[in-house]
Amino acid sequence: MRVLVTGAAGMIGRKLTARLIRDGALKGQPISHLALADVLAPDKPSASGPDVSAATVDLAAPGAAAQIVAARPDVIFHLAAIVSGEAELDLDKGYRVNFDGTRALLEAIRAAGNYRPTVVFASSLAVFGAPFPDAIDDDFQLTPLTSYGTQKAMCELMLADYTRREIVAGVGIRLPTIVVRPGKPNKAASGFFSSIIREPLAGSEAVLPVDESVRHWFASPRSAVGFLVHAASLPRETLGTRINLTMPGVCCTVGEEIDALKRVAGAKFAARIRREPDPLVARIVSGWPRRFDTRRAKELGFACEAGFDEIIRAHIDDELGGRIPG
Amino acid sequence: MRVLVTGAAGMIGRKLTARLIRDGALKGQPISHLALADVLAPDKPSASGPDVSAATVDLAAPGAAAQIVAARPDVIFHLAAIVSGEAELDLDKGYRVNFDGTRALLEAIRAAGNYRPTVVFASSLAVFGAPFPDAIDDDFQLTPLTSYGTQKAMCELMLADYTRREIVAGVGIRLPTIVVRPGKPNKAASGFFSSIIREPLAGSEAVLPVDESVRHWFASPRSAVGFLVHAASLPRETLGTRINLTMPGVCCTVGEEIDALKRVAGAKFAARIRREPDPLVARIVSGWPRRFDTRRAKELGFACEAGFDEIIRAHIDDELGGRIPG
Numbered sequence: 262m263r264v265l266v267t268g269a270a271g272m273i274g275r276k277l278t279a280r281l282i283r284d285g286a287l288k289g290q291p292i293s294h295l296a297l298a299d300v301l302a303p304d305k306p307s308a309s310g311p312d313v314s315a316a317t318v319d320l321a322a323p324g325a326a327a328q329i330v331a332a333r334p335d336v337i338f339h340l341a342a343i344v345s346g347e348a349e350l351d352l353d354k355g356y357r358v359n360f361d362g363t364r365a366l367l368e369a370i371r372a373a374g375n376y377r378p379t380v381v382f383a384s385s386l387a388v389f390g391a392p393f394p395d396a397i398d399d400d401f402q403l404t405p406l407t408s409y410g411t412q413k414a415m416c417e418l419m420l421a422d423y424t425r426r427e428i429v430a431g432v433g434i435r436l437p438t439i440v441v442r443p444g445k446p447n448k449a450a451s452g453f454f455s456s457i458i459r460e461p462l463a464g465s466e467a468v469l470p471v472d473e474s475v476r477h478w479f480a481s482p483r484s485a486v487g488f489l490v491h492a493a494s495l496p497r498e499t500l501g502t503r504i505n506l507t508m509p510g511v512c513c514t515v516g517e518e519i520d521a522l523k524r525v526a527g528a529k530f531a532a533r534i535r536r537e538p539d540p541l542v543a544r545i546v547s548g549w550p551r552r553f554d555t556r557r558a559k560e561l562g563f564a565c566e567a568g569f570d571e572i573i574r575a576h577i578d579d580e581l582g583g584r585i586p587g
Numbered sequence: 588m589r590v591l592v593t594g595a596a597g598m599i600g601r602k603l604t605a606r607l608i609r610d611g612a613l614k615g616q617p618i619s620h621l622a623l624a625d626v627l628a629p630d631k632p633s634a635s636g637p638d639v640s641a642a643t644v645d646l647a648a649p650g651a652a653a654q655i656v657a658a659r660p661d662v663i664f665h666l667a668a669i670v671s672g673e674a675e676l677d678l679d680k681g682y683r684v685n686f687d688g689t690r691a692l693l694e695a696i697r698a699a700g701n702y703r704p705t706v707v708f709a710s711s712l713a714v715f716g717a718p719f720p721d722a723i724d725d726d727f728q729l730t731p732l733t734s735y736g737t738q739k740a741m742c743e744l745m746l747a748d749y750t751r752r753e754i755v756a757g758v759g760i761r762l763p764t765i766v767v768r769p770g771k772p773n774k775a776a777s778g779f780f781s782s783i784i785r786e787p788l789a790g791s792e793a794v795l796p797v798d799e800s801v802r803h804w805f806a807s808p809r810s811a812v813g814f815l816v817h818a819a820s821l822p823r824e825t826l827g828t829r830i831n832l833t834m835p836g837v838c839c840t841v842g843e844e845i846d847a848l849k850r851v852a853g854a855k856f857a858a859r860i861r862r863e864p865d866p867l868v869a870r871i872v873s874g875w876p877r878r879f880d881t882r883r884a885k886e887l888g889f890a891c892e893a894g895f896d897e898i899i900r901a902h903i904d905d906e907l908g909g910r911i912p913g
Binding site for chain 1: 678697716720725726727728729730731732734737740741744745747748751752828829
């Protein structure tokens with residue numbers, strides 16, 4: 262079993278890499294080689310386990326995709342992308358990295374000939390755009406309201422076509438908003454969903470720019486990795502023609518997030534959240550989806566946390582060594 | 588008012604050209620110049636009226652799109668495409684003509700700078716794929732089951748993104764199956780929907796390869812042209828963010844088509860239809876949509892025939908000089 266991860270230097274890419282090395286196997290078969298690719302040099306983990314190689318690659322550059330599929334990986338986790346904000350600011354770069362990079366990967370696979378790898382594509386809720394029904398099911402139209410969402414939707418369509426043509430065995434998974442993101446606060450409009458949990462637990466103050474009634478759709482980084490691994494393991498015939506799926510998540514409000522923090526860690530942590538309304542952030546977030554009907558993904562065995570308490574506990578386990586700080 | 592038609596040599600392109608020359612105006616403004624572009628040399632109509640130019644152009648070729656937008660047409664009807672069967676047989680050509688050609692057009696417009704034309708894009712019901720609800724509304728997901736449908740859906744998404752970014756004012760219209768197509772029978776799986784009307788009226792026998800219970804969604808060539816002209820005339824602000832629309836059509840069965848032929852022309856014409864079941868055609872057609880809920884398009888003023896009798900009368904008027912042959 263040879264495995265390739267694109268976008269391996271990103272947050273999810275690094276966690277997926279760690280999981281694959283820890284498991285040492287995928288789809289019940291030992292991983293003989295794990296190839297990591299990213300525009301930034303991916304860390305090559307030093308742990309014992311599968312043979313690991315790391316390549317610094319811009320997928321959309323001529324010949325780059327052919328280079329990374331030359332070893333004919335059996336499973337490709339395609340995570341490489343620039344984020345929503347950057348794709349909105351730089352139209353050329355967004356289409357080049359997020360769309361042309363994916364197309365180049367699919368074309369390189371096709372050109373290889375007599376080769377049909379499993380391709381797990383990290384898509385996004387951004388393929389959907391307001392106005393929304395109360396719960397968005399998998400039948401709902403794709404009307405993205407960002408260039409990032411447009412690029413992800415175009416990739417979903419092309420992945421489905423190349424799967425139908427038996428060039429790849431594709432699965433597109435639309436990840437919920439991932440919380441609690443480790444690391445420093447960033448300027449993403451969605452950053453507060455994580456920082457109001459992460460910063461208080463790290464002893465710092467967090468700023469909440471929206472009302473506590475704001476509702477959204479979440480899963481932990483650990484669940485995101487679980488979705489990817491499960492997607493790779495699905496038997497090819499189970500998906501049929503509709504290979505792009507919204508992933509399960511925890512639907513809750515910011516207020517419920519804060520209540521969960523109080524329950525799991527204590528009221529003193531929640532007291533470190535400072536309300537500082539930001540109308541711009543509030544406006545951006547108001548256009549985001551709130552709830553999904555992910556019956557199909559659940560029937561296919563995708564699973565995530567049952568509630569926000571579990572999401573916080575996953576953060577404490579995976580990032581804070583399992584201990585709530587004093 | 589400068590107007591450009593791509594795919595001008597195709598059946599709809601020629602009928603649209605004739606209509607624009609006849610009207611001499613679009614959006615209430617006189618047409619000063621009409622530019623026709625196609626990979627096949629478009630006929631340059633000799634009638635008096637607007638100044639007409641014709642160019643033989645492959646939109647996906649380097650520089651071609653820039654060349655046809657250099658004159659900064661106010662309205663672009665983008666019809667250029669290869670058909671479903673060809674796109675399925677030749678993956679490279681389909682993506683190149685149907686997708687890259689459209690992208691090149693959008694990019695050439697963007698590169699022109701300080702220019703925001705109306706772009707009317709001829710999309711297709713093929714953006715939808717079975718299984719279907721009884722009536723498919725505009726909220727239904729895009730899960731095409733052909734490469735042609737995939738390419739049209741990708742173009743719809745990109746057109747919406749470039750419209751949101753105010754690079755163009757785009758409208759995508761998903762045309763019903765167009766009947767009665769003039770000309771010779773062709774090998775398209777959908778050909779019989781037209782030929783069972785056209786051939787009997789032309790004194791020839793027609794072959795019906797499917798059961799009379801087969802139901803589908805139709806409009807006349809005249810209505811297709813009407814949709815395009817109406818789409819160009821919509822005020823920019825009426826569409827909002829959801830710029831891709833399924834067009835109204837006549838929902839009827841093959842049996843109802845034949846009944847209409849009897850009513851409009853007489854039973855002797857219907858007697859020229861020979862039943863010759865073709866399981867392959869029956870299987871292909873069974874995956875096609877049957878009925879749409881086009882409330883939104885109707886509210887926006889798109890209109891077509893009220894029933895199949897009118898579709899046959901439009902054919903008799905437009906192709907047979909208004910007379911039912913003896």
